Amino acid sequence: MKIAQVVCVFPPYKGGIGNVAADYSAYLSRRHKVTVFTPNYGLGDFCVKDYKVIRLKPWLKYGNGVWLPQLLWLFKGYDVVHLHYPFFGSAEMVWLAKILFKKKFKLYIHYHMDVIGLPWWIKILSLPSCLIRNSLFKIADKITVASLDYIKHSQIKDYYNKHKDKFYELPFAVDTKRFYLQENKKPKENIRLLFVGGLDKAHYFKGLNVLFKALNGLKQDKWRLNIVGSGSMRKYYEKSARKFEINEKVKFKGQLDQASLVSEYQNADLFILPSINSNEAFGLVLIEAMACGTAVIATDLPGVRKVFTIKEGLLARPGDSIDLRNRIQELLKDRVRLSGMGRAGRELAINKYSEDKIKDKYENLFDK
Numbered sequence: 290m291k292i293a294q295v296v297c298v299f300p301p302y303k304g305g306i307g308n309v310a311a312d313y314s315a316y317l318s319r320r321h322k323v324t325v326f327t328p329n330y331g332l333g334d335f336c337v338k339d340y341k342v343i344r345l346k347p348w349l350k351y352g353n354g355v356w357l358p359q360l361l362w363l364f365k366g367y368d369v370v371h372l373h374y375p376f377f378g379s380a381e382m383v384w385l386a387k388i389l390f391k392k393k394f395k396l397y398i399h400y401h402m403d404v405i406g407l408p409w410w411i412k413i414l415s416l417p418s419c420l421i422r423n424s425l426f427k428i429a430d431k432i433t434v435a436s437l438d439y440i441k442h443s444q445i446k447d448y449y450n451k452h453k454d455k456f457y458e459l460p461f462a463v464d465t466k467r468f469y470l471q472e473n474k475k476p477k478e479n480i481r482l483l484f485v486g487g488l489d490k491a492h493y494f495k496g497l498n499v500l501f502k503a504l505n506g507l508k509q510d511k512w513r514l515n516i517v518g519s520g521s522m523r524k525y526y527e528k529s530a531r532k533f534e535i536n537e538k539v540k541f542k543g544q545l546d547q548a549s550l551v552s553e554y555q556n557a558d559l560f561i562l563p564s565i566n567s568n569e570a571f572g573l574v575l576i577e578a579m580a581c582g583t584a585v586i587a588t589d590l591p592g593v594r595k596v597f598t599i600k601e602g603l604l605a606r607p608g609d610s611i612d613l614r615n616r617i618q619e620l621l622k623d624r625v626r627l628s629g630m631g632r633a634g635r636e637l638a639i640n641k642y643s644e645d646k647i648k649d650k651y652e653n654l655f656d657k
Contacts, residue, residue: 290321290655293364293394295383296373297355299327299342300335303519303544304487305573306401309461310373313399314340316648317655326363328355328379352491354378354415361386364394369655371397371433374425375404377415384425395430397654399459402570403444406494423448426455433459433654435571439592443567457654462647463576463638467547470582470635471555480621482514483557483583485550485574489520496563496588498529502610503563505533509621512538517553519544554581558627559620562587565608569593575602576642579634584627586616601634 294314298307307327314323318339329344343363347355354377364370364386372383387396404415426432426448434440437458440449449456482504486495497516504514516526516539523541530536545553554560560578562569562585570592575585585602587593594604603620605613620627640646 290369291367292317292321292323292655293367293370294323294325294373295360295370295376295379296325296327297376297379298330299325299344301332302330305571306373308573309399309401311335311337312462312644313371313651316644316651319648320652321655324367326357326360328357349378351378357382361389364390367394369395369397371399373399373401375401375415375418377418380418380425381421384421384428387425387428391428396428397431397433398426398429399433400440400443400445401435402439403567405444405566405568426452429455431455431457431654433457435459435461436592436595438595439567439570442591443570459651459654460642460647461571461573461576462644463573463580463642465580465639465643468551468554468577468580468638470580470632474555474582476624478511480509480512480624480627481556481558482512482617483517483553483560483578484514484562485517485553485560485577486562487520488516488518488523488526490522492518492520494564494566494568496565496608497526499565499608499610499613500561500563501526501529501533501535501539503614503617504535504538506611506614507621508618512621514539515542515553515557516540517542517545517550550577551581554578554583557581557583558624558631559583559617560585561613561617562593563605563613564588564590564593567591572596576638579631580638580642582631582635584620584630584634586613586620588613597634597637601630601637 294310296310298304317323323340325342328347345357349356356378360382530539560583562572572593575596588607589604603616605616
């Protein structure tokens with residue numbers, strides 16, 4: 290079977306949507322011929338052996354929204370087109386291609402997340418995509434989602450309630466051999482906290498300032514925070530750390546290669562994802578942290594709250610720095626509990642999110 294993955298970003302660009310598309314392409318390439326269509330942002334190549342990556346030159350672009358009219362004539366001969374949504378500017382081309390050649394290929398859509406909090410000028414640019422969204426979902430043969438809990442509270446909840454049979458839950462996966470538990474981790478004087486996320490405007494919803502504010506009032510002082518990620522707002526966050534008077538305890542590590550990232554997860558005692566709204570739909574970093582045996586704290590958002598249970602971590606109210614502070618303090622004073630949560634997280638990652646389990650589920654979708 291010939292399968293096309295259409296996605297707004299792709300490695301080496303750092304971001305969840307692109308990483309998920311890369312994983313899905315790798316899974317499917319075991320049985321099918323897979324091609325990824327993605328914009329060329331001039332970031333270099335991403336070496337793969339088992340499938341093809343075609344980087345298309347945008348006719349128009351603004352941020353990660355691009356117009357790729359050439360998609361109209363590139364799907365000839367494909368059995369399935371899997372569109373990763375949102376993809377402003379090019380989802381419209383997939384929609385038009387499906388209407389024009391509806392008997393030629395099946396259309397699957399992976400709904401990653403709602404997009405909220407956009408500036409007014411971005412809303413204007415995304416208007417065409419919004420106008421055709423309902424029609425796009427209607428002509429889709431299947432809609433895959435990482436979490437049905439998220440979809441039930443998302444911008445497309447009404448459509449879901451009317452067409453539940455069209456939706457297929459497909460959680461994200463983690464390579465539990467690459468992200469693994471460090472045995473006999475030696476305790477250190479300071480509790481090691483970790484945040485991983487983009488430091489740009491597009492990732493404002495990660496809630497880093499909420500975390501800073503929470504840490505500012507901690508009763509315990511024996512902690513350190515490492516921040517992994519890069520972006521145009523790094524200097525802003527460095528200034529913000531000084532504003533909250535925690536800069537001496539915070540270290541910005543920048544963008545790391547995968548081996549170094551795994552090491553950060555392994556060395557951390559507690560991973561924190563303080564996202565503030567539904568732009569966060571799952572939290573791939575949570576299962577990466579758990580696979581490395583690290584306890585987690587995340588915010589009580591649809592989708593995110595179903596990634597783990599109270600055995601592996603705690604939930605805090607979105608945007609509530611005081612509640613987040615209380616959850617952090619609760620775990621900082623109990624290292625035995627932290628360690629137990631980390632071991633439970635590793636077990637959950639293996640039993641629920643390992644690549645072998647998700648591969649089979651994803652391949653079954655296409656085999657059907």
